[in-house]
Each structure stands twice: as C-alpha cells, then as structure tokens.
Amino acid sequence: MADMLPRDEILEGRMVEGEGVTVMPAAPASRLSLRAPEKSLASLSKALGLELPTNPKSSATVGSRAALWLGPDEWLVIEGSGAALAAACARVKAFHAAVDISHRNTGLIVSGPRCADVLNAGCPQDLSLAAFPVGAASRTVLGKAEAVLWRTARDAFRVECWRSFADYVFMLLEAAARDV
Amino acid sequence: MLLIHCPYCGEARPELEFRHAGEAHVARPVGADVGDEDFEAFLFLRANPKGIVFERWRHIHGCGRFFNAARDTVSDRFLVTYKAGDKAPADIEGGRV
Numbered sequence: 001m002a003d004m005l006p007r008d009e010i011l012e013g014r015m016v017e018g019e020g021v022t023v024m025p026a027a028p029a030s031r032l033s034l035r036a037p038e039k040s041l042a043s044l045s046k047a048l049g050l051e052l053p054t055n056p057k058s059s060a061t062v063g064s065r066a067a068l069w070l071g072p073d074e075w076l077v078i079e080g081s082g083a084a085l086a087a088a089c090a091r092v093k094a095f096h097a098a099v100d101i102s103h104r105n106t107g108l109i110v111s112g113p114r115c116a117d118v119l120n121a122g123c124p125q126d127l128s129l130a131a132f133p134v135g136a137a138s139r140t141v142l143g144k145a146e147a148v149l150w151r152t153a154r155d156a157f158r159v160e161c162w163r164s165f166a167d168y169v170f171m172l173l174e175a176a177a178r179d180v
Numbered sequence: 181m182l183l184i185h186c187p188y189c190g191e192a193r194p195e196l197e198f199r200h201a202g203e204a205h206v207a208r209p210v211g212a213d214v215g216d217e218d219f220e221a222f223l224f225l226r227a228n229p230k231g232i233v234f235e236r237w238r239h240i241h242g243c244g245r246f247f248n249a250a251r252d253t254v255s256d257r258f259l260v261t262y263k264a265g266d267k268a269p270a271d272i273e274g275g276r277v
Contacts, residue, residue: 056188056191071242071243072245124181124194124197125193139241139242139243139244140242
C-alpha cells in the first residue's frame with residue numbers, strides 16, 4: 001500500500017514562450033478559501049501571520065504566503081511552502097469558514113512585458129498599471145473560465161483557475177501569446 | 181462593452197463579470213391575512229416597464245455580491261448602483277419602486 005499517492009500536476013512540463021511573454025505553470029502551492037465577517041479578521045490575521053486585506057482588489061504578502069481579497073468577506077490564501085493553511089485556521093475560535101482548495105485550483109505564471117496584453121485576450125478588465133497595479137488581485141473571467149488574477153510584479157501575473165479549466169486556460173493563453 | 185459600477189468593489193467593471201437577478205425591492209408579504217393573490221404578486225407579477233427599472237444584479241465573477249441598480253431599459257444606461265439593503269434613491273427621474 002502506498003503511503004502517499006503521487007499527484008500529477010495538470011500542466012506539468014508545458015510552457016509557452018511568445019514574443020515578450022512566457023506562460024508557465026506555477027509551482028504547487030497550498031490554498032485556502034477563507035470566508036469571515038469583519039470581527040473575526042484580527043484573530044484570523046494573527047493565525048495566518050499576515051494582515052488580511054480589506055480594500056477591494058488588493059492583496060497582502062508575507063514571505064511565501066499571500067492573501068488576496070476576493071469579496072467583502074472572502075479571501076484566497078496561497079502558501080508557496082506547502083505549509084497547511086487550514087490547520088493554522090483551525091485553532092481560531094472566531095467565526096469563519098476555511099476550506100482547503102489546494103488541489104481545486106491550479107496556478108499559471110504569465111510574465112514578460114506583454115503579459116497584460118496576453119491576458120486581455122480573454123479578460124475584459126483594465127489591466128494597465130494604473131488600474132491594476134502591482135499587488136492588485138481580482139476574480140474575473142478569462143475566456144469562458146473564471147479565474148483569479150494577481151499582479152505579482154510589473155511584468156508578471158499569477159493566474160489561479162480551477163484545475164478542470166487549466167487545459168482550456170493554458171491553450172487560450174497559448175493562442176493569445178502567439179497572436180499579440 | 182457595458183461597464184457596471186460595483187458598489188462593493190468601488191469601481192466600474194466589464195459587464196461579463198455580472199449577472200442580472202430580476203426586479204429589485206420585491207418584498208415578501210408578511211402578516212396573518214396574507215392571501216394567494218399577495219403571493220402571486222410576490223412570486224410572479226413583475227412590472228417590466230419601458231424606461232427606468234430597479235433591478236438586482238450580482239457581481240458573480242468578481243466579489244460575488246448582490247446589489248441593486250437603476251437602469252434605463254431604452255438606452256441600457258445604468259443610472260445608479262447601490263448596495264443590497266440600501267433604500268432606492270428617491271431622485272431617479274420617472275423611477276418606480
């Protein structure tokens with residue numbers, strides 16, 4: 001009996017290098033869908049070790065951990081080191097709902113000077129630096145899929161989409177990278 | 181593309197992120213003497229006027245929140261959007277709640 005079944009990353013080994021843009025799968029990460037009312041934020045922030053952002057379209061990052069604002073009571077927490085996020089929240093007595101979605105989502109890194117143009121092939125939001133600055137994060141549509149965009153640097157976005165949409169999203173970005 | 185101002189996100193977002201959710205301010209009838217006609221009106225009867233209507237919308241591919249909007253069905257222009265639970269603004273010309 002195997003102690004742990006190996007899990008295939010859905011976009012393993014796939015990569016696109018277009019003119020001024022690179023699309024590649026992000027490293028595996030743990031993710032948490034967190035919902036909580038305002039009065040629970042202080043204790044949750046303490047347990048997670050970062051200040052949960054309360055401004056629309058914003059994010060907070062500490063080390064390999066980031067919390068993205070998705071709605072007035074909803075956050076997507078991403079941890080790159082593989083540490084268990086749900087366990088950190090389990091100790092919190094304040095009212096909240098924390099669901100581990102590490103394997104529901106998959107991450108893509110879109111980088112390069114033309115990254116915003118490539119994403120705009122499927123995303124109708126204004127992704128200029130003025131409207132979507134570094135650190136901004138938002139749930140939006142990407143073609144026919146729903147995705148969370150997070151601008152991690154001037155020329156880099158992290159795209160979080162559902163695992164079952166990953167192939168579609170990758171091919172959409174692949175086609176866009178060829179065309180822009 | 182139509183841009184809709186989400187009162188929770190505090191900015192205008194493309195219409196693809198939104199979904200229409202029917203007429204706003206339809207109150208469920210309460211009280212002991214509520215009859216079938218009251219529930220018929222609550223469940224089925226909608227005004228559907230030509231002109232300014234108050235509607236519920238949902239920022240489903242964004243913050244996920246329901247909010248209300250006053251929209252002109254002739255020009256498809258959004259006059260105002262406001263948070264769910266807030267009163268409809270009284271100064272909308274020709275508006276009907």
